[in-house]
Amino acid sequence: MSVKSTSVKPITARAPSFLQAVGAVVRKDLASEFRSRELLSAMFLFALLVILIFNFALELNARERGEITAGVLWVTFVFAGQLGLNRSMAIEKDRNCLDGLLLAPVDRSAIYFGKMLANLLFMLIVEAIVLPIYSILYNVNLFHPGLILVIILGSLGYVTIGTLLATMAVYARTRDILLPILLFPVVVPLLIAAVRASSAFLQNLSMEFVWPSLNLLIVFNLIFIAVSYMTFDFIVEE
Amino acid sequence: MIEVRKLIKRFGLKYVLRGLDFEVEQGEFVALIGPNGAGKTTFLRILSSLSRPSMGEVMLAGYRLPHQAAAVRSQLGVLSHQPLLYGDLSAEENLTFFGRMYAVSDLETRIGEVLELVGLKKRRRDLVRTFSRGMQQRLAIGRSVIHDPQILLLDEPYTGLDQDASSMLDDVLKAVTAEGRTVVMTSHDLARAADLASRFDILSRGVIAASALHADIPPDGLLAFYRRTINQEEEPALVS
Numbered sequence: 001m002s003v004k005s006t007s008v009k010p011i012t013a014r015a016p017s018f019l020q021a022v023g024a025v026v027r028k029d030l031a032s033e034f035r036s037r038e039l040l041s042a043m044f045l046f047a048l049l050v051i052l053i054f055n056f057a058l059e060l061n062a063r064e065r066g067e068i069t070a071g072v073l074w075v076t077f078v079f080a081g082q083l084g085l086n087r088s089m090a091i092e093k094d095r096n097c098l099d100g101l102l103l104a105p106v107d108r109s110a111i112y113f114g115k116m117l118a119n120l121l122f123m124l125i126v127e128a129i130v131l132p133i134y135s136i137l138y139n140v141n142l143f144h145p146g147l148i149l150v151i152i153l154g155s156l157g158y159v160t161i162g163t164l165l166a167t168m169a170v171y172a173r174t175r176d177i178l179l180p181i182l183l184f185p186v187v188v189p190l191l192i193a194a195v196r197a198s199s200a201f202l203q204n205l206s207m208e209f210v211w212p213s214l215n216l217l218i219v220f221n222l223i224f225i226a227v228s229y230m231t232f233d234f235i236v237e238e
Numbered sequence: 239m240i241e242v243r244k245l246i247k248r249f250g251l252k253y254v255l256r257g258l259d260f261e262v263e264q265g266e267f268v269a270l271i272g273p274n275g276a277g278k279t280t281f282l283r284i285l286s287s288l289s290r291p292s293m294g295e296v297m298l299a300g301y302r303l304p305h306q307a308a309a310v311r312s313q314l315g316v317l318s319h320q321p322l323l324y325g326d327l328s329a330e331e332n333l334t335f336f337g338r339m340y341a342v343s344d345l346e347t348r349i350g351e352v353l354e355l356v357g358l359k360k361r362r363r364d365l366v367r368t369f370s371r372g373m374q375q376r377l378a379i380g381r382s383v384i385h386d387p388q389i390l391l392l393d394e395p396y397t398g399l400d401q402d403a404s405s406m407l408d409d410v411l412k413a414v415t416a417e418g419r420t421v422v423m424t425s426h427d428l429a430r431a432a433d434l435a436s437r438f439d440i441l442s443r444g445v446i447a448a449s450a451l452h453a454d455i456p457p458d459g460l461l462a463f464y465r466r467t468i469n470q471e472e473e474p475a476l477v478s
Contacts, residue, residue, distance in 0.1 A: 023338075
């Protein structure tokens with residue numbers, strides 16, 4: 001016997017628009033984080049420790065400092081960002097709030113984009129604080145518009161795939177270990193492109209050296225966004 | 239309001255629901271009772287679109303799952319033993335967030351009404367992590383009805399509540415269900431189920447093994463009805 005679709009007249013559904021749902025998730029994450037400061041403070045302290053350790057471990061002259069800056073910066077961003085990604089999804093899972101989110105009458109990719117944008121904002125805030133500190137410690141000028149663009153594109157790609165993989169990892173008991181194991185191999189090509197583009201901007205190379213890496217960054221961002229949009233619903237559903 | 243036909247849910251080789259049929263009319267309060275592992279929570283997770291059925295047909299409020307899941311979710315309020323609330327947000331901020339996720343119009347007024355209903359108006363600006371278990375569960379009721387849903391799914395809502403908090407939850411549930419909402423509640427607390435529900439369905443071994451209306455069960459007769467059904471269900475297993 002099949003269910004008769006006419007047996008109950010559908011009740012008119014109310015649901016927010018895609019952008020309203022994305023905005024609600026972002027605002028919720030920002031309000032929660034600015035109250036607890038758990039995530040930002042952990043990311044910032046970790047980033048600070050990494051650049052201090054590199055500063056003391058590598059005794060570099062001015063030329064060498066310029067050459068390794070891009071690598072040190074991206075290692076710092078990636079490890080600090082991974083802390084944030086892990087925590088961001090753990091907050092949803094610890095009190096089972098993820099179920100509360102998934103019960104909302106919205107396209108579930110809106111929840112993904114809300115979480116991803118909040119993670120991106122947190123990462124950019126930490127990067128904005130770390131850059132001047134790095135500039136002072138290493139005596140390198142980092143305020144180059146091209147470098148800022150690369151940092152935004154690289155961070156976007158990183159949190160795009162990172163948020164998706166953090167959602168996968170959050171269901172596992174070993175989520176803290178699982179996320180870096182899943183994430184780092186996937187983001188290696190993105191990181192190589194980000195480091196090369198950053199390095200080219202810092203060494204004031206002409207745009208013909210920058211474009212290949214910049215294009216690669218843009219392509220990776222598009223691929224990661226498309227994959228995440230298409231798969232998030234399947235990842236969160238039992 | 240809820241129609242389920244031949245519902246099967248399996249995890250790997252393990253069948254949790256084995257061709258379950260279930261129907262609820264608008265305004266009914268159905269208590270779904272059964273032993274641990276009978277599939278009650280799995281069934282409610284499928285009804286709430288958190289889990290996908292392996293086979294079978296599920297319709298709520300005229301919408302079919304899983305294809306019209308978002309429309310179904312707009313008609314559902316879900317309350318479980320976990321409050322699904324954010325500890326670092328205040329009671330008001332939690333309701334504001336969930337209200338936005340359901341596109342509730344005139345949200346500020348609605349939040350006031352809901353906080354009044356669950357008796358937390360004076361604590362509206364306090365962080366949820368400072369609330370007792372009972373207060374969190376009351377706020378969770380507020381979260382589940384903020385969008386005025388037609389169907390309420392309650393999964394063991396009394397777990398971990400003390401006597402005072404339980405009777406407060408009773409009052410709140412009676413208030414929210416008095417308005418003609420359809421309710422399905424799983425519970426191990428037969429006395430409470432007998433007090434609240436208009437129908438009792440016993441879920442055992444992945445199917446509805448028996449069903450009875452409140453009027454057909456004598457006072458204090460629910461336990462006997464439950465035991466009789468479960469024992470009948472278990473006998474073939476003992477023989478085989």
